[in-house]
Amino acid sequence: METPGVTTVGLGLCVMLLITGSNGSVCYPAVESLDLGCLLRWDCPQASPNTTYTVQTKTQGGPWQDVPWCVWVSSRSCDVSQAFSNLELYNMIRLGVHLSPSSTVWMKPRKFDYSDFTFSPPSVSASLKDDQLLVKVQYPCAANRRCSPGRCCPISELIDPWTTVTVYNEHNHSEYQSRTVWTQEVVSHVDFSGLAPGQNYCAVANFSFPTFSIAASPKSAPQCVTIVSKSGTGLISLLLVPLVTVFLRRHRQAAPTTDNQPKIPSSVHDPVSLVPLSPVPVDPCHIHLEFADDQMSIDSSSKRDQTSTHTSDPLRHDPSSGAAYWDSGGMKLVSASHLCLTL
Structure with a gap:
């Protein structure tokens, strides 16, 4: 049976072996990773200020390779993010301490x-x-840093994360829906239905590394929206319909009617002026025909009150027949009595 004291001593010895070089120098390396980056930091308390270091990496199935920007450096950190192209394989890092130009002590990988x-x-x-x-x-x-400078490369360009989106009622957290999708696009879109109208719902999301839920992000800040109530929409429609009806009626009343629109005058070049037919029967004895230069004009007795352009009154009366004649100024006239007799 092992005692607690012996176990503690054994673990301490194991840790010292991992970080101690062959010459007894001790370094404390640590890896920091945020959003798929990889930063190696180390602390070597017994090393002199002039000590230099080299960092090497190794990917599953490959040899150890120097990180070009971290060879014989005096700094105590190295960004090795670009050194790993496939994060789903086994990747190793080791730190070398240069004791002299020909002597390098490698820490435990x-x-x-x-x-x-x-x-x-x-x-x-x-x-x-x-x-x-x-x-x-x-x-x-x-x-x-595989992205070009100044450009944001979402982590979804490098991995296909599992994304979990949860939608919950802001005032009743027991009412919620949650969906997990395997994201293969740069941006994820998740739809939710069956939400109660008139309620406020909030959405949060987080994601994890593919197949490893232990490497998960914190949840996002919630984004909340109000589901529009269908009854509220119907009430708004009921209020709007009368307003629209009143507006259309006023618009129709303000529109000019066809009786008030100007009439298109007949052309002055037409040899015959067309007069709308009257539904009242016209006595043929009241119609006079006049012929001049192969032109014919029809005039009704209803237009006898029109003003003539002649200086003398062209209308003459025949006492014997009781008919009136227009003075045509040299035109041949047909009397109304003759026309009646002919008809």
């Missing part, structure tokens, strides 16, 4: 995997479409 990953929370936006709540999830920019 350290793995770099999903257990080191930490993530920033995603951001969500919520909107309504018909009776559905649409939730859009955007991922943080990857710290991995």
Whole structure:
């Protein structure tokens, strides 16, 4: 049976072996990872200020390789984010301490995997479409420097995360819906239906590294919307219909009628002026025909009160027949009595 004291001593010795070089120098390396980045830091209390270091990495099935920007450096950190192209394979890091130009002590290799990953929370936006709540999830920019400078590369460009979106009633958290999707696009879209009208609903989301739920992000800040009540929409419609009806009636009353619109005058070049037919029968004895230069004009006795352009009165009366004649100024006239007799 092992005693607690012996177990503690054994663990301490194991830790010292991991971080102690062959010459007894001790370094304390640590890995920091945020949004798929990888930063190696180390502390070597017994090393002199002039000591230099080299960092190497190794991917499953490959050899150890120098990190080009971290060879013979005096700093105590190295960003190795660009050194790993496939984060789903086994990746290793080791630190070398240069005691002299020809002597390098390598610390115990350290793995770099999903257990080191930490993530920033995603951001969500919520909107309504018909009776559905649409939730859009955007991922943080990857710290991995494979992206061009000044450009944000969402982590979903480097991995396919599992994304969980939860929608809950703001005033009753026991009412909620949750969906988990495997995101293969840069942005995730998740739809929710069956929400109660007139209630406020909030959406939150988080994501995790593929197949490793232990490496998960915190939840996003909630985004809340109000589901429009159908009864409220109907009430608004009932209020708007009378207003629209009154507006249309006023618009029709203000529109000019066809009786008030100007009439198109007949052309002055027409040889015959067309007069609308009257429904009252016209006595043929009251119609006079006059012929001049192969032109014919029809005049009704109802137009005898029109003003003539001649200086003398062209209307002459025949006492014997009781008929009136127009002075045509040289035209041949047919009397009304003759016309009646002919008809």
